[in-house]
Amino acid sequence: xxxxxxxxxxxxxxxxxxxKEVRGEYKFPSYTxxxxxxxxxxxxxxxKIRVRIPQKIANFPSWTYSNKSRRIALEDFIARNFKSxxxxxxxxxxxxxxxxxxxxxxxxxxxxxxxxxIVNKDFVEVRFKVGLPAYGRKIAGKKAIEIFFEKIPAIxxxxxxxxxxxxxxLKKHIETNEDADYLRNKLKEMGLVAFIAxxxxxPRKSGISSEPLKRGAVPFISPERLRVEIELPNRGxxxxxxxxxxxxxxxxxxxxxxxxxxxxxxxxxxxxxPEDGREFVITSPLAFxxxxxxxxxxxxxxxxxxxxxxxxxxxxxxxxxxxASGSTSQAANIIEAIEAGAEVLLIDEDTSATNFMIRDxxxxxxxxxxxxxxxxxxxxxxxxxxxxxVSTIMVMGxxxxxxxxxxxxxxxxxxxxxxxxxxxKEIAEKYRGERKREVKDEFSSISHRVILKESFKKIxxxxxxxxxxxxxxxxxxxxxxxxxxxxxxxxxSCQTKAIGYGICYMERYVDGKRTMREIIEKVEKDIQEKGxxxxxxxxxxxxxxxxxxxxxxxxxxxxxxxxxx
Numbered sequence: 117x118x119x120x121x122x123x124x125x126x127x128x129x130x131x132x133x134x135x136k137e138v139r140g141e142y143k144f145p146s147y148t149x150x151x152x153x154x155x156x157x158x159x160x161x162x163x164k165i166r167v168r169i170p171q172k173i174a175n176f177p178s179w180t181y182s183n184k185s186r187r188i189a190l191e192d193f194i195a196r197n198f199k200s201x202x203x204x205x206x207x208x209x210x211x212x213x214x215x216x217x218x219x220x221x222x223x224x225x226x227x228x229x230x231x232x233x234i235v236n237k238d239f240v241e242v243r244f245k246v247g248l249p250a251y252g253r254k255i256a257g258k259k260a261i262e263i264f265f266e267k268i269p270a271i272x273x274x275x276x277x278x279x280x281x282x283x284x285x286l287k288k289h290i291e292t293n294e295d296a297d298y299l300r301n302k303l304k305e306m307g308l309v310a311f312i313a314x315x316x317x318x319p320r321k322s323g324i325s326s327e328p329l330k331r332g333a334v335p336f337i338s339p340e341r342l343r344v345e346i347e348l349p350n351r352g353x354x355x356x357x358x359x360x361x362x363x364x365x366x367x368x369x370x371x372x373x374x375x376x377x378x379x380x381x382x383x384x385x386x387x388x389x390p391e392d393g394r395e396f397v398i399t400s401p402l403a404f405x406x407x408x409x410x411x412x413x414x415x416x417x418x419x420x421x422x423x424x425x426x427x428x429x430x431x432x433x434x435x436x437x438x439x440a441s442g443s444t445s446q447a448a449n450i451i452e453a454i455e456a457g458a459e460v461l462l463i464d465e466d467t468s469a470t471n472f473m474i475r476d477x478x479x480x481x482x483x484x485x486x487x488x489x490x491x492x493x494x495x496x497x498x499x500x501x502x503x504x505x506v507s508t509i510m511v512m513g514x515x516x517x518x519x520x521x522x523x524x525x526x527x528x529x530x531x532x533x534x535x536x537x538x539x540x541k542e543i544a545e546k547y548r549g550e551r552k553r554e555v556k557d558e559f560s561s562i563s564h565r566v567i568l569k570e571s572f573k574k575i576x577x578x579x580x581x582x583x584x585x586x587x588x589x590x591x592x593x594x595x596x597x598x599x600x601x602x603x604x605x606x607x608x609s610c611q612t613k614a615i616g617y618g619i620c621y622m623e624r625y626v627d628g629k630r631t632m633r634e635i636i637e638k639v640e641k642d643i644q645e646k647g648x649x650x651x652x653x654x655x656x657x658x659x660x661x662x663x664x665x666x667x668x669x670x671x672x673x674x675x676x677x678x679x680x681x
Contacts, residue, residue: 117144121261128257132157135248135255146173147272149264152655155248158213162245164655167272174240175278180290181235189293191233192389193286195222197275198233198242205267211256214247216263218271221245221610221657225326225394226386227293228608229660231648240276243655288390291350296387298349299398306344306358309460309507310381310399312336313356314343317393318373318380319531326607328393334373334531341535342524354396357533362523363497364509365540373531374511375464381509382462382605385662403460403509404453404664405604407467408442412602415671416678418563421496422447422472424556425489432489433563434680442469443490448671450493454506454562455633456667461500463493464511474515477551485554492554497521499559517551519544564631567670568677572623575675581620585613593619596675603668610659615669617651618661622670631681632670636663 120142127134135154142149146169153164181187199220210216220242221232234241246268249259274280299311312318316336319329338357345355359381366374384399416434423444424432440448446469450461465473474492475483498521500506512518519525525540526533575594584592588609591598593616606612618639625635640663642650648658670676 117142117149117265120149120264124257124260124264126257127255130255132248132250132253132255135163138248144269146277149268155214157253158211158215158247158250160213162214162217162219162247164243165246165268166241166243166655167268167276168239168241169272169276170239171237174276176235176240177278178237180278180286181237183294185294185297186290187235188229189227189290190286191230191235192222192227192293193281193289194235194240194242194276195220195230195233196389197281198244198271201271201275205271207267209247210259211249211251212253213250215249215251215256216259217245217247218263218267219245224607225388225392226383226607227289227389228386228611229648230610231655231658242272242276243657285390292390292395293387295348295351296395296398299346299396300401302346303398303400306346307360308344308358309361309364309403310359310384310509311344311346311356311396312338312359312377312380312384313354313396314338316356316380316395316397318376318397328391333393337532339526339533339535341537342526342533356396357526359509359526360524361505361507362501363507363521364524364526365518365522366509366511366526366528367513367536367540368528370513373528374513375466376531377526377528377533378462378464378509378511383607385605386607400460401662402458402664403462404458405462406446406449406453407464407602407604408469408472409445409449409602410440410442412440412445412448412599413438413672413674413676414440414444414448415676416565416680417448417451417671418680419444419447419451421557421559422450422491422493423489424491427489438674443472445469446472446493451562452667452671453664454500454504455564456636456664457633458664459506461506461508462510463508465513465515466511468493474517475551475554476515476517480552480554485556488554491556494518494521495553495555496559503559504562516540516543516547520548564633564681565678566628566630566681567626567632567635568628568679569623569626571673571675571677572626573675575673576620576623583613583616583620585609585616588612591616591619591669593673596673598669598672600665600669600672603665603672606661606665608659610657611661611665613656614648614651614658615661615666617656617658618666619670619673621651622666628679632667632678636666636670639663639666 148168150166249256321327342357344358384397388394420432519540525536527536575596589601
């Protein structure tokens with residue numbers, strides 16, 4: 117500790133590059149301070165710092181991290197506390213560039229496994245960033261001493277010691293997360309793909325905020341026929357709407373809450389913090405949002421179950437394009453998702469290609485099937501469930517033909533769900549046979565593809581693996597940009613960055629023999645066993661991602677080269 121102070125006093129007023137002298141480990145009374153990376157100038161990304169507190173000093177009881185669920189919740193709670201204490205301390209920029217700023221990478225309402233806080237039986241480690249202070253490009257040594265010897269110790273003391281935190285809030289945080297995980301793990305056993313608890317608040321504050329709407333929000337109440345009850349380990353019995361495996365339609369008038377319900381379901385793959393309103397809106401971890409995506413790259417995907425016999429005898433068994441249409445992109449998105457392991461498809465008609473979803477009776481009469489290469493989704497959705505076990509939850513406000521293929525129809529009226537299944541089936545029976553099913557061939561199998569090594573030649577220029585995340589929807593790897601704008605279940609830029617590094621990491625398993633599914637599952641297994649830090653030799657801020665998003669990213673890599681197994 118004294119050595120760090122002497123260095124900062126010695127380099128005060130010197131050129132900014134002298135800050136590199138502070139790299140290293142320093143013993144403070146209750147923790148070790150580790151400076152891993154020093155920024156080269158005040159305008160560069162800030163320096164990377166860690167504090168490691170022995171568990172005998174941090175003193176978190178073993179029950180707070182006795183299983184994975186509890187440990188992740190504890191780490192999330194500490195990170196949020198740390199961020200809150202930074203804000204309370206009134207720290208602000210002083211000097212040039214990012215001088216004096218302290219930050220930790222955590223945001224949003226989701227409880228995600230991250231690597232910004234590590235808890236185990238030996239220590240608690242918090243990883244954060246500091247803009248080392250300067251005036252112009254001269255070191256502000258006195259300000260740096262204030263940061264390291266006053267501000268950081270105060271933040272650590274208030275947020276990373278069990279004796280200093282709100283223990284009842286921590287207990288609630290941990291138990292909420294554990295209950296959510298328990299419920300998600302029970303879905304399959306119960307024959308469900310999603311559960312929405314009675315009393316849940318689904319509407320959000322605004323289109324740019326994930327916080328719950330406080331005024332005017334209608335609490336969710338399950339229709340009686342769809343209500344299920346489950347006993348949670350901490351909270352006890354809860355009730356709510358269970359969406360069963362199969363084909364489920366969400367219908368209703370405009371502005372009555374159809375998409376709000378679907379949005380809640382699609383983010384039910386994550387756990388949420390207490391008071392979010394969606395704590396027990398729980399979805400299968402293998403549910404994936406599907407949409408049309410004009411302009412995307414597609415590499416050797418067998419979309420023939422949906423689209424075949426294109427003009428000029430163009431085949432679709434290994435369909436490749438750099439500029440997909442709405443229908444070809446949506447077909448590829450479905451096939452790729454199932455190839456990666458998706459078990460539930462989430463679809464909103466508003467973001468789907470109309471000609472991919474249905475051809476009605478009048479259009480069938482005008483354009484004969486021999487001149488239409490598309491087999492619409494309505495004619496495959498039951499096959500997907502009955503042959504492949506892939507369920508579908510779909511918002512459908514304008515096409516009643518789907519009543520015939522649905523197992524359950526939920527109608528939203530003023531944000532309240534009603535079971536309209538019987539009524540919808542009566543209507544379907546009344547008009548049965550008016551529209552013809554357009555299927556030429558059986559949907560027999562999903563083709564599995566093999567990634568080739570040459571996929572990485574362009575992006576790893578001279579062996580360098582440079583990865584950047586630009587927000588939540590873009591990854592830059594070398595000279596390649598991967599656009600994830602339409603991969604809608606990514607919620608944090610740390611996930612995006614981790615996916616980018618995951619693509620680099622997966623190269624070690626690419627041997628021209630393993631399928632994409634086998635490779636992404638190997639990456640997933642390595643992370644589960646060794647943690648997120650395995651993705652990079654240097655500390656980067658990562659949050660957990662699913663194999664489905666990793667597959668989606670690699671499928672959007674324009675340099676991707678594939679062979680069919």
